[in-house]
Amino acid sequence: MAEIAVPDGSWTFNGEMLRIVPGSDKDIDELRRTLGEVRVPLEAIAGVAFEPARKGGHLRLRLRKGADALFDVAAGALGPPADPYRLAVPKARTGAAEYFADEIRDTMAVYQIPGGPCDGYLLPVPDVPISATAGDGAAIFDGERVRLEWTGWAGSEKEKAGPQEFPLSDISGVEWKPQSGMGYGTLRFRIKGEPPSTKSPQKDLRCVSWGIQRFGGATALVAAAVLARLPRERADRPEPPAAPAPAADDVHDAVLRRLAELGQLHRSGVLTDDEFATAKQAMIRRLQDS
Incomplete structure (x- = not known):
């Protein structure tokens, strides 16, 4: 499991689901407070990156088209501090943020998450009224x-x-x-x-x-x-064929490489003892499951 918690909120990834919780500070934007906790399944994610800045940076999540109605209707126009898929990271936590983004990307690569549009929403739609x-x-x-x-x-x-x-x-x-x-x-x-x-x-x-x-x-x-709640547009072209599942050797290599990177991050002080132990256990379980 990978986790990063900062004043702007917390992101937790267990290999299958990304849990996003906004911060409790009174300055948290109204949209994020109203939306509350968001759970993003791995198959809804198109990409994730840490974007460095002078005073830290942002973790930023991109979702596949059709996976989430809010992400689609905003069309990339939601910026900080309103974007629920962006986390403001202070300078002291940039190393952990980079590791967090790497962890999600590595998992996407192992499981060959497609990048094309989704047939149906993968995240819950806003409740009515x-x-x-x-x-x-x-x-x-x-x-x-x-x-x-x-x-x-x-x-x-x-x-x-x-x-x-x-x-x-x-x-x-x-x-x-x-x-x-x-x-x-x-x-x-x-x-x-x-x-x-x-x-x-x-x-x-x-x-x-x-x-x-x-x-x-x-x-x-x-x-x-x-x-x-509007009828979804039908796709003009069929989806490309799914990529073949990765070979077991490829999965083993990716997990072993990630374990080596975790050790380096721990030795350099980027990950605490608890963070390293939790991440290591998750990677070992993934190696056993493969």
Whole structure:
């Protein structure tokens, strides 16, 4: 088992599942607090990396397309501190973060995790009912209908039109974008039979917009809940054939190489005695299972 715990949260990997728990500090972003603990199965992971920076860096997880509705609807636009698949790592823990990323990558290589799209969601979708408020409106979704209610920040056009409701069966798509520069963040719903909107976000009755909260609170979770309940697009092309299972010798070599790396990390002080013992036991079990 590999684990890293820092003020921003904790990630734990047992060889099959990555458990992500946000930190308890009051500065943790609203989206991450609302989402809470996330369990990511190994087969949902497309990649993981430690991205170094001057004061430490970030552990960053990439998921396969179609594995998680939140990851898909955000389309890479969720950044720190709102991204639940990114962990801020202080400088003193960068070595452990690099080891953690290596551990997941090595396990993916051993089990030949495919990188293509998933046929179905591998992570739980957001529960309903769900709601979020940002800027000029609140979006409420009960699993069957989306309702938009305007706040005191709404312009006269939205205020005059009043609340808007869309049955899920009328919705063809949902778009979410964070606030950036002088632009607005938006949660916009596309309605069947309607052309793409050319209205500004402040006047679009199919859209909640915000200009202060960069990531719009928990609006991305509402977008994910709607996306997860829309019919999935059929793949245009068949999936490539699965890669052959690795030979037993390849698995043994990978595990033995990892054990040697663990010993080096322990001797250099990157891993504590407890971390080394736990990781070593996990690798030995993997060697026995193979």
